[in-house]
Amino acid sequence: MTQRIQSIVIVGGGTAGWLTAGIIAARHQGRMRAGFSVTLVESPTVPIIGVGEGTWPTLRSTLHKMGVSETDFFRHCNAAFKQGAKFARWTTGADDDAYYHPLMLPQGFTQLNLAPHWLTGQSGRSFCDTVCPQGQLCDDGLAPKLITTPEYQAVANYSYHLDAGKFASFLTQHCVAKLGVRHVLADVTRVNQSPQGDIVSLDTQQAGQIPGDLFVDCSGFSALLLGKTLGVPFRDCSDVLFCDRALALQVPYATPDAPIASHTISTAQANGWIWDIGLPTRRGTGHVYSSRHTTDDEAHDTLMRYLGPQHAGLTPRKITFRAGHRATFWKNNCVAVGIAAGFLEPLESSAIVLVELSAKLIAEQLPANREVMDIVATRFNDVTHYRWGRIIDFLKLHYALSRRTDSAFWTDNVDPATMSDRLKNLMHLWKYQSPWFFDEFDRLEEVFPAASYQYVLYGMGFRTEVQPEDNAGTAQLASRLINENLVATRQLRSQLPTNRKLLKGIEEHGLQPI
Amino acid sequence: MSNVVLLDSVAHRKLRVHAQAGARFGDNQRFVGVVVSEFPMLALHYPILFSKDAETGKFYCGAMLGFDAGENLFLEDQAAQAAYRPLNLQRGPFATAGSDLAVDLDHPRVAAAGDQELFTPAGEPSKHLQAIMGVMRELQPGLERTRIFIDTLLGLKLIEPIAISARFDDGSKRELAGLYTIGQDELQGLSDAVALDLFRRGYLQLIYLMRNSLHHLSLLVQRKNRTFLPMQPSPVAGSP
Numbered sequence: 057m058t059q060r061i062q063s064i065v066i067v068g069g070g071t072a073g074w075l076t077a078g079i080i081a082a083r084h085q086g087r088m089r090a091g092f093s094v095t096l097v098e099s100p101t102v103p104i105i106g107v108g109e110g111t112w113p114t115l116r117s118t119l120h121k122m123g124v125s126e127t128d129f130f131r132h133c134n135a136a137f138k139q140g141a142k143f144a145r146w147t148t149g150a151d152d153d154a155y156y157h158p159l160m161l162p163q164g165f166t167q168l169n170l171a172p173h174w175l176t177g178q179s180g181r182s183f184c185d186t187v188c189p190q191g192q193l194c195d196d197g198l199a200p201k202l203i204t205t206p207e208y209q210a211v212a213n214y215s216y217h218l219d220a221g222k223f224a225s226f227l228t229q230h231c232v233a234k235l236g237v238r239h240v241l242a243d244v245t246r247v248n249q250s251p252q253g254d255i256v257s258l259d260t261q262q263a264g265q266i267p268g269d270l271f272v273d274c275s276g277f278s279a280l281l282l283g284k285t286l287g288v289p290f291r292d293c294s295d296v297l298f299c300d301r302a303l304a305l306q307v308p309y310a311t312p313d314a315p316i317a318s319h320t321i322s323t324a325q326a327n328g329w330i331w332d333i334g335l336p337t338r339r340g341t342g343h344v345y346s347s348r349h350t351t352d353d354e355a356h357d358t359l360m361r362y363l364g365p366q367h368a369g370l371t372p373r374k375i376t377f378r379a380g381h382r383a384t385f386w387k388n389n390c391v392a393v394g395i396a397a398g399f400l401e402p403l404e405s406s407a408i409v410l411v412e413l414s415a416k417l418i419a420e421q422l423p424a425n426r427e428v429m430d431i432v433a434t435r436f437n438d439v440t441h442y443r444w445g446r447i448i449d450f451l452k453l454h455y456a457l458s459r460r461t462d463s464a465f466w467t468d469n470v471d472p473a474t475m476s477d478r479l480k481n482l483m484h485l486w487k488y489q490s491p492w493f494f495d496e497f498d499r500l501e502e503v504f505p506a507a508s509y510q511y512v513l514y515g516m517g518f519r520t521e522v523q524p525e526d527n528a529g530t531a532q533l534a535s536r537l538i539n540e541n542l543v544a545t546r547q548l549r550s551q552l553p554t555n556r557k558l559l560k561g562i563e564e565h566g567l568q569p570i
Numbered sequence: 571m572s573n574v575v576l577l578d579s580v581a582h583r584k585l586r587v588h589a590q591a592g593a594r595f596g597d598n599q600r601f602v603g604v605v606v607s608e609f610p611m612l613a614l615h616y617p618i619l620f621s622k623d624a625e626t627g628k629f630y631c632g633a634m635l636g637f638d639a640g641e642n643l644f645l646e647d648q649a650a651q652a653a654y655r656p657l658n659l660q661r662g663p664f665a666t667a668g669s670d671l672a673v674d675l676d677h678p679r680v681a682a683a684g685d686q687e688l689f690t691p692a693g694e695p696s697k698h699l700q701a702i703m704g705v706m707r708e709l710q711p712g713l714e715r716t717r718i719f720i721d722t723l724l725g726l727k728l729i730e731p732i733a734i735s736a737r738f739d740d741g742s743k744r745e746l747a748g749l750y751t752i753g754q755d756e757l758q759g760l761s762d763a764v765a766l767d768l769f770r771r772g773y774l775q776l777i778y779l780m781r782n783s784l785h786h787l788s789l790l791v792q793r794k795n796r797t798f799l800p801m802q803p804s805p806v807a808g809s810p
């Protein structure tokens with residue numbers, strides 16, 4: 057007897073739960089009439105974590121596929137454009153120490169790797185400004201598109217900054233009204249398992265028993281199903297990524313028409329770093345730090361010093377976390393997505409993109425029956441392990457390249473014993489060749505493509521040794537591409553409206569669907 | 571710059587305007603906003619397309635008069651009344667402000683040497699001003715009707731981008747972006763009920779007027795090509 061997978065039950069009503077519900081429901085819309093169902097069980101008493109405010113451009117296609125209007129999304133989620141991240145004081149800690157990790161690929165990236173040409177060049181321009189316009193668009197406070205650009209289309213690649221609390225309730229509305237997701241407000245009191253360990257049903261306090269074929273654990277830090285019920289252990293990685301605390305604080309703009317940064321600003325501190333994210337009505341800020349290197353009080357002072365005396369009266373919210381992830385992500389008929397699967401410091405906004413990729417993988421590979429589920433589970437675990445490993449390495453790279461010596465936090469971070477062998481090998485290899493295609497991270501859905509490694513490496517002053525004769529054959533193409541980038545940069549800087557102006561335009565007039 | 575004030579029969583008693591078509595009066599526009607009631611006349615001469623307002627991003631309908639900025643290839647025909655002159659060109663320096671008429675005193679049409687008076691010596695609206703008021707009576711509700719027409723098409727996903735590329739006799743090329751039309755395939759795919767509804771509302775006729783007006787694109791290329799020809803000597807009376 058093969059048991060068909062017809063009923064998906066998601067536990068948890070935060071960003072992870074609703075994105076997963078929406079992605080699965082949209083992908084399997086056609087089966088809804090044939091008995092397929094997606095049920096989301098949300099506790100009416102447990103608040104969502106809701107600090108994730110940075111996303112990747114994948115969210116554009118995710119929302120589009122879910123049938124969300126981008127105009128509605130902007131209006132209801134207090135969303136703004138994000139064109140990348142600016143990392144200040146990460147390399148030397150000096151006042152003028154800053155670089156961009158933009159979302160646009162380097163000019164002609166699929167034809168030619170410009171990094172070796174920039175490395176031998178004498179232009180004096182940063183790598184980012186040599187190969188892409190986006191750093192300068194961010195400097196100018198410009199939006200990545202025009203009011204006439206259709207929804208989800210970009211002039212310069214973009215993702216969003218958003219209010220995670222509003223995002224979850226916006227997705228709730230959409231998933232229930234448009235995609236037929238069943239929303240159950242109830243507290244889970246007991247998880248019922250078969251003798252083989254599969255989850256059969258959930259007992260709830262308010263809504264009785266909820267049976268299901270596949271259970272998705274989006275219950276956040278508690279990992280109710282995968283952790284507590286199925287006993288999958290947590291794999292700590294705080295020996296690599298030291299930060300384990302955050303103080304989050306929302307601050308108002310000085311004036312209602314103050315410029316809105318169209319990039320995340322990440323400023324390194326003595327024992328961690330501070331995020332600064334511009335939404336239309338407020339800034340979201342926070343200090344991520346290592347409790348092994350500093351105290352909560354010191355971290356509080358650091359954050360308040362960054363924000364300035366005008367915000368002295370505000371009280372930040374403290375979040376405690378452990379960097380790491382579950383030892384496995386899909387066990388029996390249960391798969392974890394979001395914080396239930398793991399949590400890392402929000403340095404490169406990897407949380408929501410990982411939710412999207414995981415949910416998409418579940419939706420696309422949804423096992424037809426219980427018999428083949430373990431095959432899909434193995435595949436899911438392989439890919440997800442690979443992704444967590446790559447994200448941890450990529451975050452660590454930001455610390456590993458630093459030359460700061462002003463605190464034990466920074467000197468401990470460059471200790472090779474705190475880096476994976478894989479990262480150490482890559483950093484060794486990159487001394488002689490720059491990351492591009494044919495590197496090892498060229499899977500179909502890579503969280504961070506080779507271009508991201510280039511922006512961080514060369515933004516932080518890493519040098520790859522280049523043999524000039526290697527460049528000879530492509531010198532002409534390279535100088536043409538670099539010139540094209542200069543022209544494109546000039547053009548975009550004169551065409552694009554400010555971020556504030558476009559966000560106001562979207563509020564008033566909306567964007568067109570085509 | 572503009573200096574828009576409400577029209578006042580006392581303050582503006584002696585105001586005169588130029589009424590005829592002409593580049594120096596601001597008629598040198600390559601794309602002019604139009605309303606649906608004009609479609610039957612427009613479709614005789616011009617491609618009717620959609621574009622987006624640069625300030626709001628909203629779709630509007632327009633007649634294409636040329637390829638380059640400031641190029642109206644129909645100026646002479648419009649002046650000679652050999653081609654229909656869109657209401658937005660006819661209204662000259664005037665606009666509506668609520669139910670009142672406003673005039674832009676800095677508009678090049680407003681001039682002491684203008685060929686039309688606005689008021690009779692007795693202070694009554696002149697023939698020309700009455701004609702302008704007629705234009706406004708068509709234009710103002712027309713904009714609302716056009717908006718509803720566009721929203722209906724958008725809701726049915728019938729609007730699609732059109733890439734216009736033209737090659738001219740002088741060897742130059744133009745690629746025009748930001749223009750839209752009605753998709754033929756999407757139109758064919760409408761259900762009977764929707765098609766009937768569009769027909770009853772008079773939209774099906776508007777849709778086909780727009781679709782058919784695309785034939786004028788190639789004629790517009792020819793019209794521009796004629797501007798590259800050397801001037802023909804004008805025929806002299808009495809010559810064989």
